[in-house]
Amino acid sequence: MNLLIKKINNLINKLENYRTTQINFIISFFLICFIRNFLEGFLGYSKTIGTNADIKVTIIQMGALFNLEWITLFLYISLIIYFLTKQNILSVFKILLVFFNIIIIVPIIDYFFYFPYGCRIDYLYTINDYVRALLCFFVPFTDVKVCAGIRIEVFFSVIFIFIYIFLKTKDILKSLAGAFVLYFLAVSSMAFPVFILLVFLPFYLNKFNDFVNLFFFTPSFLDSFLNKFSVMIHLLLIPSLLTIYKIYYGNKKLLFLLKNLFSLNTFIVFSAVFWGFISGYGIHNLFSSVFNIFFIFFLFIISSFVNLYLQGNFKKETNILFIFLLIFSLSISLNNFLIMLVLLIIFFIFIKIKVLIKNNLLNVLIFILLFIVLFVFGYIIIPSGIYINTLNILTAIMFPIIYCYNKKRHGNH
Structure with missing residues (x-):
């Protein structure tokens, strides 16, 4: 034995x-x-x-x-x-x-x-x-x-x-x-x-099964109930990722990660995505269902991952961020997946060019392009035509300028 x-x-x-x-x-x-x-x-x-x-x-x-x-x-x-x-x-x-x-x-x-x-x-x-x-x-x-x-x-x-x-x-x-x-x-x-909805059980009791059915199967801006399942999984996934990160890197690196996840730059990225989303969906529909609240948080998670990718402070995690951004985007729709792929490719090309050409104006122009892509990413969540107006153009220019200024101010080149 x-x-x-x-x-x-x-x-x-x-x-x-x-x-x-x-x-x-x-x-x-x-x-x-x-x-x-x-x-x-x-x-x-x-x-x-x-x-x-x-x-x-x-x-x-x-x-x-x-x-x-x-x-x-x-x-x-x-x-x-x-x-x-x-x-x-x-x-x-x-x-x-x-x-x-x-x-x-x-x-x-x-x-x-x-x-x-x-x-x-x-x-x-x-x-x-x-x-x-x-x-x-x-x-x-x-x-x-x-x-x-x-x-x-x-x-x-x-x-x-x-x-x-x-x-x-x-x-x-x-x-x-x-x-x-x-x-x-x-x-x-x-x-x-x-x-995933057990937390709501005390509030619905005998009607809990109806609540689950309505939550996932009521028609929404997403193509299928499968998309809703994919979006809701992040509530379990994100805590596990953060815990694994703490175990492997320690408390100090975890605090640095959290600082970046909830940094001003993350909120700037989120603002661009969210502005695109409500431009198509409408602010009056925003809180029309419980799922929408979870979805807004999901958009924030995507924005925080995009910011980590753009910052370049987590080079060891680049492959993981790349994969999760594509999977998260596919959770919304195939179109969002393709838009996210375009954004990641543009940034990859930009990094290669930046090594050869150091130009602050080019830096700003590339980030304007990236933020336009982020705006479109948010907008196409709702199947509708894109109407370009002055406010959209000004917003597309404002967000990347603030983002670039904040990056330079904190020494993230």
């Missing part, structure tokens, strides 16, 4: 310390997610891949919603392991990435289990279904409205985290706690519409 445990520990040690780069890790992670998403869409009952359904919906589903779910779940599982074992967070990331491959086999299991039609995968939308899933998820032959492959996936994931934490801590209570929290998060992710 001791020899077996020693071999397992040696294997774990290898899986925690293999060499990889940031970009290789990111590519590997998204490849795993893409294969899972593709197989699920190709083999599942919905047949998302290969149908005549709107390709935009498929792109948003696979590119934004599913990826945001996988990223958020991966980060929270990493945090569970870290806080219970105190292992190096990078080592946790590495071994978790290896075992994360388990998500690929789920659509294959479901395909054969529900042959020839595949399994219908959907969220749980009522509080009763959510509670039933929490209580009966591992009970055989009990219908919890979740596919068999996913139940098997969660079962082995719970076993993995229990064994891993126990081998690291020799503490049965910590192992049970880790397994339970993972179980809770995994089941809750399947009832995401209910879980």
Whole structure:
């Protein structure tokens, strides 16, 4: 038995310390997610891949919603392991990435289990279904409205985290706690519409299911309820990202990050995006629904990430910021994704030119162009024609000038 445990520990040690780069890790992670998403869409009952359904919906589903779910779940599982074992967070990331491959086999299991039609995968939308899933998820032959492959996936994931934490801590209570929290998060992710709105349960009580339905399925300026799901995930994602950042870099770097996230420059960027948004949507519609409040906060998150990218103070995180900006933009629409891609490409070209040509006027002109793009990014959220007026032009010029002045004043060249 001791020899077996020693071999397992040696294997774990290898899986925690293999060499990889940031970009290789990111590519590997998204490849795993893409294969899972593709197989699920190709083999599942919905047949998302290969149908005549709107390709935009498929792109948003696979590119934004599913990826945001996988990223958020991966980060929270990493945090569970870290806080219970105190292992190096990078080592946790590495071994978790290896075992994360388990998500690929789920659509294959479901395909054969529900042959020839595949399994219908959907969220749980009522509080009763959510509670039933929490209580009966591992009970055989009990219908919890979740596919068999996913139940098997969660079962082995719970076993993995229990064994891993126990081998690291020799503490049965910590192992049970880790397994339970993972179980809770995994089941809750399947009832995401209910879980994310649980804070409103005391206010609606018997009408909570109606509130969830109205919140996500009432028509809005977004193309689909899938966009709403993607937007709401940031409420869980952002805290996990900040926690991971603090663990890896420490309190001092976290304070510097927060200072930049909530800096004057962030509010200037947000003002440009928000001005474009209300120019199309109208100020009188702004607080017409609870979702709109969350969406405004989401626009602020995007603006803060754009500011971090433009500041250039977080070069190690450039790849991560780039990816999140594209995924966040795709969460809104394919058009917003393309506009954000244009903005990032313009800034990339500007950085290359700036090395060769140092000119303050060029700097201001490029930022005027960037802020026009940001204004358009906000405006096209609402499908309508763009009407250029004097106020829009003055605003487009004012914001980048203030931004450039503030950058120069604080020594951010």
